[in-house]
Amino acid sequence: MKFEHKLRGNVSFGVNPIGCKQEVLNQINYVKEQGAYDGPKKVLIIGASSSYGLATRISLAFGAKADTIGVSFEKGPKSEKNLGTAGWYNNIYFKQFAEAEGLVAKNFVGDAFSHESKAEVIEYIKNEFGGKVDLVVYSLASGVRVDPDTGVRYNSVIKSINQTVVGPHIDISKHEFQEHTLEPATEEEIANTVKVMGGEDWQFWMEDLKEAGVLADGVLTVNYSYLGSDLNRPYYGGGTLGRAKADCEVKAANINASLADINGKATIVVATAVTTKASSVIPFFPVYCLGLYRVMEDNGTHETPIMHQDRIYRTMLYGNAPEYDDEGRLRPDNWELDPEVQAATEALIMTIDADNFDSDKTGYAVFMKEFNNLSGFDVDNYVDEEVTLEELMALEY
Numbered sequence: 001m002k003f004e005h006k007l008r009g010n011v012s013f014g015v016n017p018i019g020c021k022q023e024v025l026n027q028i029n030y031v032k033e034q035g036a037y038d039g040p041k042k043v044l045i046i047g048a049s050s051s052y053g054l055a056t057r058i059s060l061a062f063g064a065k066a067d068t069i070g071v072s073f074e075k076g077p078k079s080e081k082n083l084g085t086a087g088w089y090n091n092i093y094f095k096q097f098a099e100a101e102g103l104v105a106k107n108f109v110g111d112a113f114s115h116e117s118k119a120e121v122i123e124y125i126k127n128e129f130g131g132k133v134d135l136v137v138y139s140l141a142s143g144v145r146v147d148p149d150t151g152v153r154y155n156s157v158i159k160s161i162n163q164t165v166v167g168p169h170i171d172i173s174k175h176e177f178q179e180h181t182l183e184p185a186t187e188e189e190i191a192n193t194v195k196v197m198g199g200e201d202w203q204f205w206m207e208d209l210k211e212a213g214v215l216a217d218g219v220l221t222v223n224y225s226y227l228g229s230d231l232n233r234p235y236y237g238g239g240t241l242g243r244a245k246a247d248c249e250v251k252a253a254n255i256n257a258s259l260a261d262i263n264g265k266a267t268i269v270v271a272t273a274v275t276t277k278a279s280s281v282i283p284f285f286p287v288y289c290l291g292l293y294r295v296m297e298d299n300g301t302h303e304t305p306i307m308h309q310d311r312i313y314r315t316m317l318y319g320n321a322p323e324y325d326d327e328g329r330l331r332p333d334n335w336e337l338d339p340e341v342q343a344a345t346e347a348l349i350m351t352i353d354a355d356n357f358d359s360d361k362t363g364y365a366v367f368m369k370e371f372n373n374l375s376g377f378d379v380d381n382y383v384d385e386e387v388t389l390e391e392l393m394a395l396e397y
């Protein structure tokens, strides 16, 4: 079967399942090369099927020998034209590789926002996962959330607040460098984005898990945030997504209070900018990445999700070199926010235009390779393997 990388704007519809398998294996091998580390042994990851959540799962399983439960919202194959989503295959192949090493790897595919998903996961932890988890990772990125109590559907928007933002953007499918205009969000759009991407559902998960008695003494829970810099503040930190991230900090404080009696802790991890399905559709962000990646590649500090998450868990959360800010947030993003890196990124971005955006002057090649890798294309060590639709449909998650 031929796999086609279909794109609309910066959204990918095609998938190469065999490429996804190799990409998962490449990440596993990266972690193994770093060696083993002491970490949590029973982990729940909400949003586990791609980028940061998947990288977290791979690092913890293959670096710290953790058993993992992954929750995600992915689609399986229906026809040769519709092979489903990359995350579907990432789940399957992660599980195969983890089980081959004697680890437990359980996948739940469904809506993490629903009561049913939470109940199913809790039942599984109680009956088949040893009764308790010692780490809960919340790595969800979604455009919609249906409120589980009212049934009301909320959509998140990526918009600025109180200002119109005009700047450069790239349309990947058209291979075009464009000027983009972002109109400010309404109050309702801001509130809806907080409802979807804020911390409410994280808090709901932690309340339900605690009430069910499935959190180990000393449990840690983390939520991935992004703060960024002046270069992206108008459309990120100062925009609707920034509001949602601020809400996660409020909810972290609530969770911390509720976990005190079991010595638990909620931590906001401010992660670095990486190429993911969620970040590629943020207006202007790809151009920020073109500048940033060139500078960080040249400095030897550019990281992919697996490199970043492995460093976070190995050296910071379960290592002896965590770096917290005054607000108690973990700051592995300090390589990105280094003033010299930011100044060089800004200077480079000012020179990027329609003629050179895809040249070696920028991080275009790095960005595009990472973008293609997300769907199983352009993967290192890839070996073509004949596979039929029936075989793909028979794969069990």
Ligand SMILES: NC(=O)c1ccc[n+]([C@@H]2O[C@H](COP(=O)([O-])OP(=O)(O)OC[C@H]3O[C@@H](n4cnc5c(N)ncnc54)[C@H](O)[C@@H]3O)[C@@H](O)[C@H]2O)c1
Pocket: 046, 047, 048, 049, 050, 051, 052, 053, 071, 072, 073, 074, 087, 110, 111, 112, 113, 138, 139, 140, 141, 142, 143, 224, 225, 226, 270, 271, 272, 273, 274, 275, 276, 277, 278, 279
């Ligand atoms: N990409 C970046 O540059 C960056 C930087 C810092 C922080 N973060 C944060 O990291 C987190 C993860 O983002 P990502 O970029 O890895 O996203 P992603 O799109 O790669 O992954 C999102 C995950 O959420 C799951 N998901 C979405 N809706 C769901 C639902 N209703 N039920 C169950 N699962 C669902 C998907 O299946 C997937 O596993 C987000 O909070 C994001 O803001 C991202």
